[in-house]
Amino acid sequence: MTLSTQSLPQRLLDYCVPVLETERLVLRAPRLADVKAIARLANDRRVAENTARIPYPYHVDDAEQFLAGANRQVGEATFVILREGELIGMCGVEPREGTAEIGYWIGVPHWNRGYATEAVRALIDHAFGDIEHDALQAGARVSNPVSRRVLEKCGFQWTGVGLYRIRAINSSAPLDRFRLDRGLWASLKAWGRVREMA
């Protein structure tokens, strides 16, 4: 969706990042008090080098700078991900080139417990259900099968490969690109249980 402010309903212009709750997680807008926890987890090559924009090394002032620019655009929602009150990662959606891009990371000590999948599903529901994006895109380095798996578990479909700049390596790298449109999301959400009658 192209978010030109003239065509936007007042509801979106008044939009403010909500608090989202999942079974195990809380997603809320980042606050200044979060910067130390964000820097501690993001300052890890395994995280930074798999995202497009996190620099490495990553310090508290990088987190402060990021927060100063976060949640400023119409159609954007940036969240920290909390588990029992502890910050474990971040995720977000923002308008890009006529559509919307999602991004996410989880701190290494919290990997492989299904947290990214749970948070990204909440992010997707919010992006389609509340912000009303028509389609979402995402990228994962070709060397990152875990992120690919997260996207596939969330209904994203592979659309191709491109070269993208990765800030932490100060270079470009091939990224698998994925897309999920509103129709597929709605269909997956409506896919109820089947009961065997006889």
Ligand SMILES: CC(C)(COP(=O)(O)OP(=O)(O)OC[C@H]1O[C@@H](n2cnc3c(N)ncnc32)[C@H](O)[C@@H]1OP(=O)(O)O)[C@@H](O)C(=O)NCCC(=O)NCCS
């Ligand atoms: C990608 C990332 C967010 C995943 O977080 P996570 O909380 O560990 O992910 P989940 O536990 O929800 O799901 C991981 C899935 O990958 C699978 N997996 C783990 N290692 C794998 C491997 N080597 N190959 C393929 N799949 C793998 C897990 O089994 C799980 O799938 P399953 O539920 O079907 O078993 C995390 O690794 C991360 O932050 N990486 C660095 C930043 C990044 O890559 N961000 C995404 C691109 S913007």
